[in-house]
Amino acid sequence: MPEPVKKAVSAFAKKPKTQEAEEGSSVVFTAETEKPDAKVKWQCNSKDIASGNRYVIAADGNKHSLSIQAITKEDATVYAVIAGGSKVKFELKVVSKPEALAEAPAEAPAESAAEPQPAPAPEQTPAPPPAETPTVDQTAAPPPDAPPAEGELPCVSGNITFVAKVNAESLLKKPTIKWFKGKWMDLASKSGKHLQLKETYDRNSKVYTFEMQVIAAKANFAGGYRCEVSSRDKFDSCNFELTVHGELDRNIFVFHSVICSFVQDSGELDFSALLKKRTVQVSSSEPDVDVWDILSAAPASEYQKIAFQYGITDLRGMLKRLKKMKKEEKKSEAFLKKLDPAYQVTKGHKIKLAIEVANPDVDVKWLKNGQEIHPTGRYIFESVGNMRYLTINHCSLSDDAAYSCVVGEEKCTTELFVKEPPIQIVKNLEDQMVMKGERVELECEVSEEGANVKWEKDGVELTRDESFKYRFKKDGCKHVLIINEATKEDCGHYKVKTNGGESVAELLVQEKELEVYQSIADLTVKAKDQAVFKCEVSDENVRGTWYKNGVEVKSDTRINITHIGRIHKLTIDEVKPEDEGDYTFVPDGHAFNLSAKLNFLEVKIDYVPRQDPPKIHLDCMGRTAESTIVVVAGNKLRLDVPITGDPAPTVIWTKGEKASSVKPSDGEETEGPTSSWTMKDGEGDGRVHVETTKGHCVFTIEGAERQDEGVYSVVVRNPAGEDTADINVKVVDVPDPPLAVRVVSVGEESCIVQWDPPLYDGGQPIIGYVLERKKKKSYRWMRLNFDPYPETTYEAKRMIEGVAYEMRVYAVNGIGMSRHSLSSHPFVPVAPTSEPIGLCVDDISDTCISLKWRRPERIGSAELEGYGVEYCKEGTDEWLPATEGLTDRTALTIRGLTTGDKLQFRVRAHNMAGPSAPATLAQPVTIREIMQRPKIWLPRNLRQTLIRKVGDTVNLVIPFQGKPRPQVTWSKEGEPLKPPFASVRNSEVDTILFIRKTDRQHSGKYDLQVQIENVEDTASVMLQVVDLPGPPEALKIMDVWGFNVALEWKPPKDNGNCEISGYTIQKADKKTMEWFTVYEQYRRTNCVVSDLIMGNEYVFRVYAINLVGLSQDPCNTKDSLILIPSPASIAYKPPSHKDHDFSEAPKFTHPLVNRSVIAGYNATLSCSVRGIPKPKVTWYKNKMDISNEAKYRMLSKQGVLTLEIRKPCLFDGGVYTCKAVNASGEDIVECKLEVRQEAEA
Structure with missing residues (x-):
């Protein structure tokens, strides 16, 4: 407990x-x-x-x-x-x-079985107690003429029942309940006529019900009660007070409940309610009979009769308790050391059970749950002398049992508890991004097979009740959460928990990837014909946009755009020459497109003379933007040039320079040739082909690439002449990957990432960027945005603090999405710590200041790297670092400051995420030392006289305080100390007085003075150097009679600088001169030496004794003494004396002292008294006898009287009197006790 x-x-x-x-x-x-x-x-x-x-x-x-x-x-x-x-x-x-209000008959017992309710848990104690404690609601007392309410007794002989219910769902064995009255009285031993204890168990609700029934209640039942419930390591208790009021022959029971839980709350079991003095007591007419005393003395044949007479109904419980009372505990003869009541071992480990037997040759048997254990590889028996060992290797849950060791007819038993180790997650969950409708498997691996795990989604537990959507699969150590068809609602954070760890992963569900069933094809049409571009995609709900040469196509009278199911059409009626170009279909929300070219075939009928110079008929000649032909990289470039001439001209294609110009660093525009080649009719080189038909010349490039961009020249010649035309071709492509992806800052669950735009934008403006992230130890990349993000700075959220991540970026233009960039450096999302707390000034001087603070309340997952301390002058905003770098300590002294400056200071905690919010002082600090009054802290042992022997060393260390450094002065008897006499060493906090070898002259009063300006403090030290005393003087024989001699002497002149504590007297026979001690530590200066031998000659000597020891020389008698026998001296004279009267009136040798105590803490009042015969002592409070009060405890030991007041309250204050009386007289002493409230923190 x-x-x-x-x-x-x-x-x-x-x-x-x-x-x-x-x-x-x-x-x-x-x-x-x-x-x-x-x-x-x-x-x-x-x-x-x-x-x-x-x-x-x-x-x-x-x-x-x-x-x-x-x-x-x-x-x-x-x-x-x-x-x-x-x-x-x-x-x-x-x-x-x-x-209607029905009155209960007077003779019927009124039972009050109040359902127990758990007490409200105190703050910061979320765990409930293991067992419910009995409580009864408190109700106001009704007027005397009102009918009895529930829980009240209509008459003295009424009954009342108290009920305690214990929920046993989480308990491994039956709980044990005990009912107490007062502090230690177990009511189980009082069960009988007036008290009955019952217990029942409900198997359906698994609730134990315990009842205590008071039958024919009497006034002496009033007092404090306690109910205790325990089960193994769980415990709970309830205190309550039962008060009986006698009004109009009625007893009203008021049941006060004070609940204390010892499971999670460290509260106090308060018994002070049992010690209150009750002024209303109803005397009982019949004596209080203890039925257990009657049963103990009665024969077994009378048990049933006595039980019937006193109302005991639980005969079996009575016999068990009576047997336990009569049972005498026998000391074991076979075991010297038994097994402990219980042992605990971790699963997979081994444990050794040990006993010690009395006979080293005896054989023992080991039992498990009553079955004998035989030696195997897991169970090993050992016998070493009187010790017997049972070792269990590789403990499993099946070894959780009761074990016994049997020696002859004796047996000792213990219980072994096997504790399972916490289940660790070996392989963590991984983030996943899937398409809508796909199957998702979130897999983890734990340390042991058969472990129980719990799955959560966004903090909500996933149970088997949702099996229509989630499936839980176990395969050895692997645990899998399966989602058959993922939807958008399944996005979120999934967590798997064990009793030893947890793992989190994020699931993102994206719409299905669009598939192209039929792409659009190139078309060649004549004037006035209809051109139809048609494509078919997999999702009929996807819309799209049509573009011509990168410009969106709008519907009008000639152009019709339709979307029917999965088929998208672009229809152009009455085609004109200006309709020729590249047409592109871009599905919404998808980063790809479908492209085709529309070629216009113009038929001209002209009269051609026999000799006609060649002519090129083109509308897109030149290098202007309007005449540029745009082609998407990867598509086919087909240039169909109408030509005329008779005879048929020869066609030559030439590519000489690049159309686009590059601006160098100096800002001048230059056009640099990339490649030059010439190709004639009918020639071909891999991807490039030239064909000539009647009236047309076709130039084709299969799969246009970036280097195909430039100016193409076509030359036609015949004998009649030649013609030349330039065609500007622009190849557009997806952009290059973004550059320099970097994480500029991190937060608790977010980060800010930046990157540079790609060097090449693909010939089209950048629409935006797509970002992905992954955990460092994973291989799955998770997309963060589906729509292109236009900026180059992005804040990524919903990350797990303390987990390392990597980022990468894609660039998107009108053509498509680039390859991914290089991954960023790994980073861990962490938040800055909270600000340091408790920043204050610890010390200050003219040039330095000492600051101290405490660690931040919230540190986070990242380690604390240190603290940065800064200061600035008042009126400025320039913060200067106090030290180079960071400091690991929570205190710092800043030196080299200017006296008189007003400075403000701040401290910030740094971790991987950066500095925290600053902790600042409430106001600026002036750099100037604050004067501190000088104060000498004289040690306790120096407040009394310091005694040293001659030759000893004296080393006095006396601390003091004061700022600035005080001036320290030592003096002896008003004279300053000089180095040969004593040495003095001073520091900023103490002073040392050192005497290497003391002499008698060092004795005296030493004064210490500590002074700062006009303020000073003084202290004095008394030093007494002692030495051996001198010999006593003038030892004389004063009288001789019979076998006795009277000696007398004077004290020594030199007492060794301390009091003479006694004398040692010795005698010697002059024949042998062997000295014998007669008295030691004798205090007087005269004595009588007896038992001398008649006729012998004696000499005597005396030594003086002080604190140091015996004097070096004794004082001897000048003359010897010879005893001469005489009849008169030998005759015995009986002494005549009167018996002394030893009686003495009581007298207090140490009075009571006024005291002031704190409520709730035990207090004592003490005094001492003497008197013969031993006086009788009585204690009073405010002149009222408190001898019979249970709250007070009176103690007496060898004349020392003590009154202990248990947990006094404010009402226990007053005047306490102690009175001692015997036959010779009396004496009284008193004091005042003040009880004050405990100050709140």
Whole structure:
């Protein structure tokens, strides 16, 4: 059971109680505070209540009340009253108006079985107690003439039942319950006529019900009670107080419940309620009989009769308890050391059970759950002397059992618990991006087979009830979450959890990839004909846009655009020469296109003379943008040039220079030739072909590439002449990959990535960019955006803090999407820490300052790299670093500052994400040392005289404080110390007085003075150097009689600088001169030496003794003594004396002292008394005898009297008196005790 801790004292002297009222009536809750000026606040459902409408709040001194008028069903809730740091909750229960109120007969017992409700858990304790504790609602007492309410006893002989219910769903074995009265009285031993204990179990609800029934209650039943429930390592308890009020022959039981949970809450089990003095007591007419004493003395044949007489119904429980009471514990003869009650081992490990037997030759048997164990590879038996060992290797869950060791007829048993190790995730989940309708498998691998895992989506657990959508698959250590047909709703973060770890992955679902069933084809049409471009795609819901030479085509009277199902058509009626060009279809939301060329065939009928010079008929000659022919890379370039001439001319195609110009770094535009070639009619070179037909010359390039861009010249010649034309061809392509992808900043679950545009945009403007990311240890790339993002800076979100990622970017233009860029450097999303807390000035001087602070409350997943400290002058915004780099400590001293400057300081914590928010001082600090008054901290041992022997070393270290550095001065008897006499060493915080070898002259008073300017502090040290004393003086024989001699001497002149503590007297026979000690540590300067031998000659000597020891030389008698026998001296004279009267009146040698204590902590009052015979002691509080009060504990040991007050409250303050009386007289001593409230933190 955990150690109870001290609990804060309540600010309430009287707390409001839970009440029950009828609908439409009024109710008043009252509370009393300890202090009359305390501020009280009322709440309903954690919301403050203001006076008005139906609520009336009143206060009179320390009495406070809350009235609720016209109660409705909605008022049945939890209320609270707050005063200072104390908060008390109570409830209002609203019942409907009864139709008729039936009176219960006086002789019928009124049972109150209140359903236990768990107490409201204190803040920051989310775990519920393992067992519910019994509670009974508190109700206000009705007027005397009202019928008895529920839970009250109509007469003294009434019955009441208290019920505790325990939920056993999470318990491995039956819980044990104990009922106590007072502090330690177990009520199980008091079961009988007036008290019965019962227990039942409901198998359906798995709830144990424990009942304590009080039968024919009497007034002495009042007091504090406690109910304790335990099961293995779980424990819970409930304190309550039962008070009996005697009014009009009725007893009203009020059941106070105080719940303390020892599972998660470290609260205190408060027994102070049991110690309150009760002024109302109802005396019982019949004696209190202990039925167990009767049963113990009675024969077994009388048990049933006694049980019937005293109302015991549980005969089996009675016999078990009686057998346990009569059973005597026998010491084991076979075992010297038994097994512990329980052992615990981790699964897969081994454990060794050890016992020690008395006989080393005895054989033992090991049992598991009652079955004998035989030696195997897993079970190993060992015998070493008297020790016997059982070793279990590779423990599994089947080894979780009860083990016994049997020696002869004796047996010792233990229980072994096998603890499963936490399940670790070996292979984490991976992010996935799939198409809509595809199958998704999220797979992880754990450390052990058969482990239980839990799947979550966006924080919501996925259960088997959703098996129509999710499937859970186990294959050894592999666990798979399967989604048969992914939809957009399945996007999110999926998490798999075990008891030893977790893994998260993100699932993105994209619309299906579009498939092209039929592409558009090149067309060659004549004037006035119809041109139809037709394509078919896989998704009939996808729309698209038609482009001509990169310009969107709009519908008009001649041009018709249709979309029927999966087929997209572009129809051009009455084709004209200007309709010739490249036509492109771009599906919406997809990064590809379909292209074809429309060729216009013009038929001309001209009269051609026999000799006609050649002529080229083109509309797109020249190098202007309007006359440029645009072709998409990868498509076929076909230039059909109409020519005329008679005879048929010869055609020559030449490519000499590039159409586009490149601007060098100096800004001048230059046109550089790339390649030059000449091709005649009928020639071909791989991709390039030239064909000539009647009236036409066709130039074809298969699969146009970027280097095919440029100016093409066509020359036609015949004998009649020649003609030349230039055609500008522009090849457009997807852009190059973006450059320099970099992560510029990271956050807790996000990052900001930047990149540079590609060097080549493909001849078309960049529409935007597409980004992808992946975990560093994964191979799956996840797309972050589906629509092109136009900027070069992007904030990526929904990442997992502490996981390494990589980023890459695609560029998109009107043609398509580029290849991906190089991946960025791996980065980890982390957030800056919170600001450091508690920044303050620890010390300051004229040129330096010391700062200290505490670590930030939130560190995050990244390690803390250090702290940056900066300062700036007041009135400026320039922050200067106090140190080079970062500091790892939470304190820093900044030196080299200018005296008198006003500086502001700030501290920021740095991690991988950068600096945190700064922690600054509340106001600027002036760099100037603050004067601190000098103060000497004299050690406790130097506050009394310091005694040293001659020759010892003295080394006094005395600390002091003061700023600036104080001036330290030592003096002895008003004279300053000089180095030969003593050495002094001073520092900033202490001073040392050192004497290497002491002498008698070093004794005296040493004064220490610490001074700063006009302020000083002084302290004194008394040093006493002691030495051996000198010999006593003038030892004389004063008288001789019989066998006795009287000696007398004077104290020594030199006492060694300390008090003479005694003398040692010795005698010697002059014949042998062997000295014998007569007295040691003798205090007087005269003595009588007896038992001398008649006729012998004696000499005597005396040594002086002080703190150091015996004097070096003794004092001897000058003359010897010879005893001469005489009849008169030998005659015995009996002494005549009167018996001494040893009686003494009581007298307090140490009085009581006034004390001030804190409420809630035990307090003691002590004094000492002497007296013969031993006096009788009585304690009083405010002149009232408290000898029989249970709250007070009186102790007496060898005359020392102690009164212990257990957990005093504010009402325990007052005047306490102790009175001692015997036959010779009496004595009284008193003191005042003040109990004060504990200060709130």
